Amino acid sequence: MKFINNKRYTLLLVLGLVNIMIGLAEMLKIIPHSGTTTPGVSMIGAGIIILIIGLYLSRTPESESMPDERTMKRDMKVQSTTFGIILAYVTLLLLMDVSWSSNSINMGDFFLIFSRPEDMSVLFSRYMSIIFVSIISVVALTFYYNKKGDLE
Amino acid sequence: MKFRTDKYILIPMSIAIGMVIAGILLSYLMPSFSGVGLIIAGTMLIVTGVYVATKPIEHFMPDERINKNTDKAGYHAFWIMASVVIILNLIDMYTSVSIEYKHAGNLIIIIGIFSLYILRWYYNKKGGL
Numbered sequence: 001m002k003f004i005n006n007k008r009y010t011l012l013l014v015l016g017l018v019n020i021m022i023g024l025a026e027m028l029k030i031i032p033h034s035g036t037t038t039p040g041v042s043m044i045g046a047g048i049i050i051l052i053i054g055l056y057l058s059r060t061p062e063s064e065s066m067p068d069e070r071t072m073k074r075d076m077k078v079q080s081t082t083f084g085i086i087l088a089y090v091t092l093l094l095l096m097d098v099s100w101s102s103n104s105i106n107m108g109d110f111f112l113i114f115s116r117p118e119d120m121s122v123l124f125s126r127y128m129s130i131i132f133v134s135i136i137s138v139v140a141l142t143f144y145y146n147k148k149g150d151l152e
Numbered sequence: 153m154k155f156r157t158d159k160y161i162l163i164p165m166s167i168a169i170g171m172v173i174a175g176i177l178l179s180y181l182m183p184s185f186s187g188v189g190l191i192i193a194g195t196m197l198i199v200t201g202v203y204v205a206t207k208p209i210e211h212f213m214p215d216e217r218i219n220k221n222t223d224k225a226g227y228h229a230f231w232i233m234a235s236v237v238i239i240l241n242l243i244d245m246y247t248s249v250s251i252e253y254k255h256a257g258n259l260i261i262i263i264g265i266f267s268l269y270i271l272r273w274y275y276n277k278k279g280g281l
Contacts, residue, residue: 073223080226086233087264094257126253127241130260134234 006062012054019047078141085137086130093126155205165205168197225271233264 023043067075155161175190204212214222237260244251 076223076227079230080223083226083230083233083264083268086230087261090257090260090264093253094261097254097257125241125244126257127237127244130237131234131241134230134237 006058009054009058012050012057016047016049016051016054019043019050021047023047074142074145078138078145081141082134082137086134089133090130093129097126153206155202156207156209157205158209160209161201161205164197165201168194168201170194171197221272221275224275225268228271229264229268232267233260236260236263 020043023040023045026040026043171190171194175187175194177187178190179187240251240256240260243249
């Protein structure tokens, strides 16, 4: 097994290991947490995903893993469009909160597939919903610009 | 001085005048509602509209360099804003400090808009995109 020595991949591997260690420390109650039902699980999960990405990239040849000019142009266009979407979404949420005093509305209540929506209050907080919207926008716009082809 | 009267001028100008009238009416009819924001925003739109109407439409057509500049600035502004949201979320989740979205939302918007404009200015100065 041959690993490519690159700063970027090493950083990903270190970040993954740090995440896992923080998650373990939370689980063992070394770090105080805010009383979530499953402390440390999300950190360990994120750490494992980052570790797998880092290991995969470190084994891929440099020419394959480095983005070409079109990919970079596409990513820039996607993320600058996502910036506009997020700005509009943040403003809309803020107007909802300020104008309608809807701070008590729990976004988890809308997802009735969960039997206990009150447990989802952390997952569907305002901040988490912004993160979800940005991830979904990035994925959808990447797909769209890939299909569209011409980036001008 | 010649003013343009195409749809790109008339529609925003009518919206702006509507905003000012709505602000004045709402301030009179609903004492609890402050229409100052609407009046200021409408006035700013009218001033911008008058300025834009005096220039030819070709003046505002972005060239390729400006498009590239905006894309690059938006790309970095997105990551700055995402980092702020993630940090606020982590503070909200893992510490005893509870940050209400009502108070943090303004901060996120201001950081997003300012970073976009500062980065656009920076890339404009830097050149060589």
